[in-house]
Amino acid sequence: MEIKASAPGKIILFGEHVVVYKRPAIALAINKTVDTILRPRDDNKIVIVVPSINLNHVLEITDGKIDYSRKKLSVLDYIYEVFSQFNIQQGFDLIININLPLGAGLGSSAAVTVSTIAVIAKFTNVDLSKKEIAKMAHNIEINVQKVASPIDTALSTYGGFIYLDTDSNVNKITTDINLELIVAYTQKRGNTGLLVDSVKKEYEKYPQILENIFNTVEILTNQAKSALENQDKTLIGDLMNINQGLLDSIGVNTIELSDMIYVARNEGAYGAKLTGSGGGGSIVVYAPKNTKQIFEKLNKFENAFKAEISSNGVEVTVKY
Numbered sequence: 001m002e003i004k005a006s007a008p009g010k011i012i013l014f015g016e017h018v019v020v021y022k023r024p025a026i027a028l029a030i031n032k033t034v035d036t037i038l039r040p041r042d043d044n045k046i047v048i049v050v051p052s053i054n055l056n057h058v059l060e061i062t063d064g065k066i067d068y069s070r071k072k073l074s075v076l077d078y079i080y081e082v083f084s085q086f087n088i089q090q091g092f093d094l095i096i097n098i099n100l101p102l103g104a105g106l107g108s109s110a111a112v113t114v115s116t117i118a119v120i121a122k123f124t125n126v127d128l129s130k131k132e133i134a135k136m137a138h139n140i141e142i143n144v145q146k147v148a149s150p151i152d153t154a155l156s157t158y159g160g161f162i163y164l165d166t167d168s169n170v171n172k173i174t175t176d177i178n179l180e181l182i183v184a185y186t187q188k189r190g191n192t193g194l195l196v197d198s199v200k201k202e203y204e205k206y207p208q209i210l211e212n213i214f215n216t217v218e219i220l221t222n223q224a225k226s227a228l229e230n231q232d233k234t235l236i237g238d239l240m241n242i243n244q245g246l247l248d249s250i251g252v253n254t255i256e257l258s259d260m261i262y263v264a265r266n267e268g269a270y271g272a273k274l275t276g277s278g279g280g281g282s283i284v285v286y287a288p289k290n291t292k293q294i295f296e297k298l299n300k301f302e303n304a305f306k307a308e309i310s311s312n313g314v315e316v317t318v319k320y
Helices: 075-083 108-123 130-145 151-158 192-205 207-229 233-249 255-266 291-301
Strands: 002-014 025-040 045-050 055-062 092-098 161-164 170-172 181-185 271-275 282-286 303-307 315-319
Touching: 002 108, 002 151, 002 207, 002 233, 002 271, 002 282, 025 108, 025 151, 025 207, 025 303, 045 075, 055 075, 075 092, 075 108, 075 130, 092 108, 108 130, 108 151, 108 315, 130 151, 130 192, 151 161, 181 255, 181 291, 192 207, 207 233, 233 255, 233 271, 233 282, 255 271, 255 282, 255 291, 291 303
Parallel strands: 045 092
Antiparallel strands: 002 025, 002 315, 025 092, 025 161, 045 055, 161 170, 181 282, 181 303, 271 282
């Protein structure tokens, strides 16, 4: 038997960081996935293989318990936290193919978590709804990272294009706009937990200033939702650029990200901003015009790919 689950990564268009402070955000699942494959074994070993990071790790089940000690924000932490939610009595091979860059703000840890939940639930005969998968995955991210918004895990679970409101409710955005998006990413990686913590410290230091910044992001995110629904391309780009300035002001930008942003804007992008936690990682570029030219320039400068909305969330298949 082979169980396979695929879960998409994500892009945040508006509202990263402030979403932790009960402000809205707009994000979409993208057509880059994490594919997790489980094959049962006849012994008590769990063999975890993650080819993209040359990881090969063996655990053992002893008296219904799995031997594991937490690492420092390793991908294994997310995987083990998933294991701890289930009654696992039999060994298996777990192959995790990550088809998006790790630590680049594209939701790789959420996609790993969601796809692993899906295969383990199927393996242990636990029937989980998508709502339950999303909730479990979000709690796991909090356990590992200490602070996490529900955006990444919601998009990996449900897919699509969403507006997360101030009560953390996931609302689908309905629009006919054709979003010409490019993602470019650096080799420098950010650490989500540390970056969220750095913003928290700034908030504690300058609460009134940060509150005003967060409120401004909330206003522009709500305007962006209307702009997307009304297909106002110019406004979408302008609001992305304003959001970037506000992210810069709370200290999560880097020289590398800034260089890519200005390369894209100078080539005619309507909007360009970092996406995710920052501190390295990725930018998202909105390029209704000169798309090919901007993509080629960014791909020479760093690494880039064209991103499309993935309407499918996590999907599970079983082969016998």
